[in-house]
Amino acid sequence: MSFGDYMLFIVSAILVNNILLAKFLGNCPFLGVSRRMDTATGMSMAVIFVMVMAGMITWLVQYYVLVPLEIEYLQTIAFILVIAALVQLVEIVMAKSLPALYRALGIFLPLITTNCAVLGVAIININEEYDFVDTLIFSFASAVGYSLALVLFAGIRERFMLVKMPKVFEGTAIGLVVAGFLALAFSGFAGLVSH
Amino acid sequence: MLFEALAIGGLGLASALGLGVAAKVFAVEVDPLVEAVEEALPGANCGGCGFAGCASAALAIASGKAAANICVGGGPEVAVAVSAVMGVEVIYREPDVSQVDCTYSTDIAELKFNYDGVQDCRAAVLLAGGPKVCEIGCVGLGSCVKVCPFGAIQIGPDNLPVVDPALCTGCGNCEKVCPKNIIHLTSVTRRILGFNADYNCLAPCQATCPAQIDIPGYIRAIGEGRYEDAVLTIKEHNPLPLVCGRVCPHPCEDQCRRGVTEEPVNINHLKRFAADYEMNSGKRIQPFCMPKNERKVAIVGGGPTGLTCAYYLARLGYAPTIYEAQPHMGGMLRYGIPEYRLPKATLDWEIQGILDLGCEAKTNQVMGRDFTLESLRQEGYEAIYLGVGCWSSRGMRVEGEDLDGVLPGTDMLIDRGNLEDTPVGDRVVIIGGGNTAMDCARTCWRLGAKEVTVLYRRTEKEMPANQIEIEEAKHEGINFHFLAAPTKLLGENGKLTGLEYIKMELGEPDASGRRRPVPIEGSETVLECDNVIAAIGQFPNLAFLEQDAEAKDLAVTKWNTIDANIDAGSTNIPGVFSGGDTVTGAATAVEAIGAGRRAARAMHNFLSGEEIQVPEDWVHGPKELPQITATPDAAPAGNRAKMPELSVAERANSFVEVELGLTEEMAKKETQRCLQCGLYCYRRKGQDYEAWKWERKENA
Numbered sequence: 042m043s044f045g046d047y048m049l050f051i052v053s054a055i056l057v058n059n060i061l062l063a064k065f066l067g068n069c070p071f072l073g074v075s076r077r078m079d080t081a082t083g084m085s086m087a088v089i090f091v092m093v094m095a096g097m098i099t100w101l102v103q104y105y106v107l108v109p110l111e112i113e114y115l116q117t118i119a120f121i122l123v124i125a126a127l128v129q130l131v132e133i134v135m136a137k138s139l140p141a142l143y144r145a146l147g148i149f150l151p152l153i154t155t156n157c158a159v160l161g162v163a164i165i166n167i168n169e170e171y172d173f174v175d176t177l178i179f180s181f182a183s184a185v186g187y188s189l190a191l192v193l194f195a196g197i198r199e200r201f202m203l204v205k206m207p208k209v210f211e212g213t214a215i216g217l218v219v220a221g222f223l224a225l226a227f228s229g230f231a232g233l234v235s236h
Numbered sequence: 237m238l239f240e241a242l243a244i245g246g247l248g249l250a251s252a253l254g255l256g257v258a259a260k261v262f263a264v265e266v267d268p269l270v271e272a273v274e275e276a277l278p279g280a281n282c283g284g285c286g287f288a289g290c291a292s293a294a295l296a297i298a299s300g301k302a303a304a305n306i307c308v309g310g311g312p313e314v315a316v317a318v319s320a321v322m323g324v325e326v327i328y329r330e331p332d333v334s335q336v337d338c339t340y341s342t343d344i345a346e347l348k349f350n351y352d353g354v355q356d357c358r359a360a361v362l363l364a365g366g367p368k369v370c371e372i373g374c375v376g377l378g379s380c381v382k383v384c385p386f387g388a389i390q391i392g393p394d395n396l397p398v399v400d401p402a403l404c405t406g407c408g409n410c411e412k413v414c415p416k417n418i419i420h421l422t423s424v425t426r427r428i429l430g431f432n433a434d435y436n437c438l439a440p441c442q443a444t445c446p447a448q449i450d451i452p453g454y455i456r457a458i459g460e461g462r463y464e465d466a467v468l469t470i471k472e473h474n475p476l477p478l479v480c481g482r483v484c485p486h487p488c489e490d491q492c493r494r495g496v497t498e499e500p501v502n503i504n505h506l507k508r509f510a511a512d513y514e515m516n517s518g519k520r521i522q523p524f525c526m527p528k529n530e531r532k533v534a535i536v537g538g539g540p541t542g543l544t545c546a547y548y549l550a551r552l553g554y555a556p557t558i559y560e561a562q563p564h565m566g567g568m569l570r571y572g573i574p575e576y577r578l579p580k581a582t583l584d585w586e587i588q589g590i591l592d593l594g595c596e597a598k599t600n601q602v603m604g605r606d607f608t609l610e611s612l613r614q615e616g617y618e619a620i621y622l623g624v625g626c627w628s629s630r631g632m633r634v635e636g637e638d639l640d641g642v643l644p645g646t647d648m649l650i651d652r653g654n655l656e657d658t659p660v661g662d663r664v665v666i667i668g669g670g671n672t673a674m675d676c677a678r679t680c681w682r683l684g685a686k687e688v689t690v691l692y693r694r695t696e697k698e699m700p701a702n703q704i705e706i707e708e709a710k711h712e713g714i715n716f717h718f719l720a721a722p723t724k725l726l727g728e729n730g731k732l733t734g735l736e737y738i739k740m741e742l743g744e745p746d747a748s749g750r751r752r753p754v755p756i757e758g759s760e761t762v763l764e765c766d767n768v769i770a771a772i773g774q775f776p777n778l779a780f781l782e783q784d785a786e787a788k789d790l791a792v793t794k795w796n797t798i799d800a801n802i803d804a805g806s807t808n809i810p811g812v813f814s815g816g817d818t819v820t821g822a823a824t825a826v827e828a829i830g831a832g833r834r835a836a837r838a839m840h841n842f843l844s845g846e847e848i849q850v851p852e853d854w855v856h857g858p859k860e861l862p863q864i865t866a867t868p869d870a871a872p873a874g875n876r877a878k879m880p881e882l883s884v885a886e887r888a889n890s891f892v893e894v895e896l897g898l899t900e901e902m903a904k905k906e907t908q909r910c911l912q913c914g915l916y917c918y919r920r921k922g923q924d925y926e927a928w929k930w931e932r933k934e935n936a
Contacts, residue, residue, distance in 0.1 A: 112243055112244075122247060123247065130255055133255070133259055134258060134262050202379055203377070
C-alpha cells in the first residue's frame with residue numbers, strides 16, 4: 042500500500058468505520074465511564090494501549106498457533122484467553138518497570154480486559170486478512186476512533202449536569218439519545234471513503 | 237477432541253506460566269503498611285473519600301498524601317483503626333455537615349433581581365464586585381441529591397436542597413458538584429472561627445454587625461418558632477445575647493433594607509426576645525464544645541471582650557482563666573451600664589452560662605499587684621489576652637476640679653455596679669453628650685437628684701449617645717443645655733457651689749465631620765449646683781505595664797491604648813493578645829465582643845502552632861459591599877414592634893429595668909417584616925411568576 046492508502050485506511054478506521062459508533066462495539070464503558078472528562082481520557086489511553094497489544098498478540102496466535110494446528114474455530118476462546126493473560130502480564134510488568142504509566146492508567150487497564158471492542162478489533166484483523174503491519178495500524182486507528190467518540194460524549198454529558206433535564210430523560214436515557222445522535226453525525230463521514 | 241483440548245489447555249498453561257514467571261520476576265514489593273491500612277478500611281469502594289476505591293485510598297494514606305480519617309463511609313471506628321496502623325494520634329474533630337446557603341429557589345429566583353436596572357444577580361456581581369462566584373440562587377438541578385452516596389440530601393418543598401444532618405458524613409461530594417456554589421461543608425467550629433467574607437451572601441445587617449452575627453438566620457428561626465436554634469445561631473458569634481439585646485446600639489438596624497422605605501426591623505429586640513426565652517425557660521441552651529484539651533490560657537479582664545474570648549477558647553477546648561480586678565465579673569457591663577438598662581441578675585445569669593462551659597474566674601485580681609505577665613507564664617498559661625478596658629475618666633481641665641462635689645463620671649457608675657449609692661445633692665450637672673453622660677444623668681435622677689442638667693458643647697444632633705437614651709432621659713425630666721462648655725468650677729470652703737459655663741456656636745466642620753463649637757466671648761453664665769460629673773471620655777489605665785518585666789516592652793499607641801492588630805488582636809509580644817476598648821478606646825460592647833472572637837481565633841491559630849492568618853477578603857462593614865438603595869415590591873408587613881416600657885412614674889427612685897421585652901406575638905409579627913435579604917436580593921411579595929414574566933414582555 043502507498044502512503045495515501047495508509048492515510049485512507051486510518052481515516053476510515055477512525056471516522057467512517059468507528060468501532061463504537063458504526064460497529065457498536067464497546068458500548069458498556071462508553072456509557073459507564075463517560076460521566077466525567079478525566080475518567081474518559083484515562084479510559085481512552087488504556088483502550089489505545091490494550092487494543093494495540095491485543096491486536097499484535099492475537100495475530101501471532103492466529104497465524105502461529107491456530108492455523109498450523111488447524112483449530113481456527115477455537116479462535117474466540119483462544120483470543121479471550123490470550124488477551125486476558127496479556128493484559129495481566131502487561132500490568133505486572135508495568136507495575137514494576139513503568140510505575141508512572143501504571144498509575145496513570147490505573148483501574149482502567151484490568152477493566153477493559155474483556156471488552157468486546159478489543160476482541161472485536163482482534164477478530165476483524167483476522168477476518169479482513171490484514172498482515173502484521175496492517176493489524177498494528179488498524180488496531181491503533183480503531184482505538185483512536187474509540188477514544189474520540191468517548192471524549193466527545195463525555196464532554197457533552199458533563200454539560201448535561203448543568204441544564205435542567207426532564208425527569209424521564211435523566212442519566213442513561215439521555216445518554217443513549219445523545220449516542221444515537223453522535224452515531225448519526227459519524228455516519229455523515231461515510232462518503233469520505235468509498236468501500 | 238483430545239487434541240483440541242490439549243491445544244487450548246496448552247495455551248492456557250503457557251499463559252499461566254508466563255504470568256507466574258512475570259509475577260516472580262517483576263514482583264513489586266507491596267508496602268506492608270499499605271496492606272495493613274487496606275485491611276483496616278471497610279473495602280466498600282464507595283469513593284466518598286475522593287480516591288478510586290479503598291486500595292488507592294490505602295496507598296494515599298500510607299504515603300502520607302491523605303489523612304488517616306479520610307474514610308467517610310466507615311465512620312470514626314475506621315479512622316481509629318487506620319490511625320492505630322499509621323501510629324498517629326487520634327484527636328476528636330467536629331464532623332462536618334453540608335449546609336445550604338441559599339434561601340431562594342428557582343420558583344422565585346428571577347423575581348428578586350429587579351433593582352438599579354440590573355435584572356440578574358450575576359450581572360450585579362460583575363458590575364459591583366468584579367468576577368466572583370455568585371452564591372445566590374439555587375437552580376434546582378438536584379446534582380447534589382444524585383451525588384450524595386448516603387442519601388442525605390432531598391429537594392425540599394420550595395425546590396431547595398434539604399440536608400439531613402443525621403445521614404450527612406461530610407464527604408463534600410455535594411459541595412464539589414454544585415454549579416452555583418451554594419452548598420458548603422460547615423461545622424459549628426468552622427463557623428465560630430469564620431469571618432464574613434465578601435464572597436458570602438451577606439445581608440446588609442449581617443455585614444454591619446461588629447460581631448458578624450447571622451441576623452437573617454436567627455430572625456428566620458424565631459419566625460418559625462425555633463427559639464433554641466435562634467439562640468444557638470446568635471451564640472455562634474455572640475456569647476452575650478441577653479446583654480447585647482438590651483444595650484447594643486444596633487448599627488445593623490441603620491443598614492436594614494426595610495429601613496429604606498419604612499422603619500427598620502427591630503433586630504436587637506428580637507435578639508433580646510430569643511435570649512430572654514432561654515433565660516425564662518429555666519434551661520440553659522449550651523452550645524457545641526470541642527472536648528477539653530486542658531491547655532491553659534489567661535484572660536485579663538472580665539468585661540465583654542474578655543468573656544467573649546474566654547467563651548470561644550472554652551468552646552475550642554482550651555481551659556481559660558479570667559482575672560478580674562473588681563469583685564464581680566462583667567467589666568463595664570456591670571460597672572458602666574446602670575441596672576435599669578441591664579439588671580445585674582440578668583448579667584450574672586449570662587456570665588454563669590459562659591463560666592459553665594469550663595472557664596475559671598478569679599476576681600479581685602489586679603494586674604501588676606497580684607500577678608504579672610511573667611507570673612502568668614510561670615503558672616503555665618500558653619497565651620494571654622489583655623482586655624482591661626477603658627477605666628480612667630478624662631478630666632475637664634478647668635479650674636476647681638479638686639473641689640468637693642466634683643465626680644469623675646465612671647466612679648458613680650462603678651459604685652452602682654457594686655450596689656453602693658453615691659450620695660448626690662439636689663442639683664447635679666453632667667458634662668458630656670455620650671452614653672456615659674446619659675447613664676450618669678438618669679442614675680442621678682434615680683438617686684434622688686431634683687434637678688439634673690446635661691451640658692453639651694454641640695447640639696442634640698451631634699450627640700454621640702444613642703437616640704433612645706436621649707429620648708428616655710427627656711422622658712425622665714433631665715434638662716439639656718446644648719452649646720455650652722464649662723470654664724470654671726466655683727466653690728466655698730472647698731465645697732462646690734456652682735459652675736460657670738460659656739455659650740458656644742458651631743463653626744467649621746472638623747476632622748470628624750462634626751461642626752466645631754466656638755466659644756462666644758462674654759457669654760459666661762453661672763449655674764448653681766451641688767455636684768458636677770464629667771463624662772467626657774475614658775481611656776485605658778495601663779499603669780500596670782510599667783511594673784511588669786515583660787509587659788513594659790508592649791507597644792502602646794500615642795492615645796495610650798495597646799497597639800494590637802485589629803483583625804487578630806496580636807501584639808508585638810508573641811502569645812500576648814489584646815482587644816476591645818483597650819485597643820480601640822472606649823467603644824461599644826458589640827465591638828468588644830467581635831474583637832474577643834477574632835482574638836480567640838488568632839489564639840487558637842497560635843496555640844495550634846499555625847501562623848496567625850487573617851482572611852484578606854473579610855468584610856469590615858457594609859461599605860465594602862454593593863448597596864441596594866431601593867426595595868420595590870417589598871411586601872408590607874406592618875409597623876415596627878414598639879418595646880413596652882415602664883411608665884416614668886414607676887421609674888423614679890428605682891433601678892428596675894425600664895424595657896420589658898417583646899411578647900412572643902410581637903416578636904413573631906416583627907420577624908415577618910424581615911426581607912430575608914441576600915447580597916443582591918430580598919424577599920418580595922408573592923407575585924405570580926408567569927404574570928410577572930408576561931408583564932415584562934409587554935413592557936419590553
